Amino acid sequence: MLTIKQVAERTGLTPYTLRYYEKIGVLKMQQRKDSGARVYTESDVKLIQCLCGLKKLGMSLEEITEFFRDGCVLEKIEQGEDISKLTPSLKRRTDILTKHLQELEKKREELDNIIFLTKEKLVMYDELSQNKQSFATRARIV
Amino acid sequence: MLTIKQVAERTGLTPYTLRYYEKIGVLKMQQRKDSGARVYTESDVKLIQCLCGLKKLGMSLEEITEFFRDGCVLEKIEQGEDISKLTPSLKRRTDILTKHLQELEKKREELDNIIFLTKEKLVMYDELSQNKQSFATRARIV
DNA sequence: TTACAATTTAGAGTCGACTTGAAGTCAAGC
């Protein structure tokens, strides 16, 4: 049983961020102390660490919310739940990851093109400053 | 001599955006009609089109402001200014582009890594849903 | 002449993902 500060330290997030994630529905903590203070389990920490992993994959909090809609799958397996029962959850997650992967690969293509265009522009300015001022070059420079 | 609306049409920006760019100092238009309305030249349009090109390269408005600090180089060449006098301007621009290119290539490396990690995660969920639940796999799944 | 379109300005609103501030509650130590 951990406090918000301990979870923040373990995950590299701040308590502010953890509360914010709960507010927008990415995390849904149910347990509270009598005082109202949040109580976290080791499962929660694992889930939050996975969340951080997904963030590093460039997923938005909206995508991540959808990804974790049905909570911590590993916890359910450990509690003896049959994997066949979890198949829909797992399928949804692979679907989200697949879709995200496609977006990433599209982004890479765009980035490759941008890099090509930047190099092209660089060549133009280089040529101009070396006085090789062909019309073709000058026409595209401002 | 063009109006803001005409320039917006030619460049694909909106009049709002053009005024905004002027407000934050990316563009510095000096000419005005007696009524106070902005007046744009063909040179201005070329510069704004180049600005849009730099945006497509992923440059921030801050970087672009610095890039265009000394206005329209082509215009100066057309007005007969010696290229040797423009060398500092051109060098500054190639420097900015080179720095930007380095950032882009770093971004591509990061993206490649993210794609690799996403594929890895995808494999883990796939294996789990196919019931090949090795400990190594389960340990990294939530 | 009056209506309408296009422009101007300052300032506010939008997005996502936090980040912080203010004010209040609660448990532990002196």
Add this chain to the structure above:
DNA sequence: GCTTGACTTCAAGTCGACTCTAAATTGTAA
């Protein structure tokens, strides 16, 4: 009993890049 520190909530502020609103002014056509 009182202070300190950690927690709570709600609301507001931040960032970059727009996007829009409102109110005023100018230019043009019927």
